[in-house]
Amino acid sequence: MRCPVTVLAHVVAMYRDGRSCAAIARALTEAGVPKPAGGLGWQRCHVWRLVRTSTALTIMADLE
Numbered sequence: 001m002r003c004p005v006t007v008l009a010h011v012v013a014m015y016r017d018g019r020s021c022a023a024i025a026r027a028l029t030e031a032g033v034p035k036p037a038g039g040l041g042w043q044r045c046h047v048w049r050l051v052r053t054s055t056a057l058t059i060m061a062d063l064e
Contacts, residue, residue: 003036003050011050012059021047 003011007028014024021044028042035042036050050056 003053005055007033007036008050008053008056009059011047012056012063015047015051016060016063020044021051 011024011028014027015021019027024047025042025044028047029040032040033042034040035046051060
């Protein structure tokens with residue numbers, strides 16, 4: 001399943017602001033944002049994989 005673009009853009013923004021993958025995962029879990037595959041409980045590896053997708057890299061490039 002794909003991550004909604006709004007969630008991905010939020011993750012990218014936090015990542016570009018210098019937040020760690022673990023901090024982003026905590027913030028998403030605390031906010032009740034479901035993982036792309038469903039369920040709650042984001043982990044840093046989920047964020048790490050997400051920020052390395054082609055869509056995330058395109059968003060990052062557009063922000064530069």
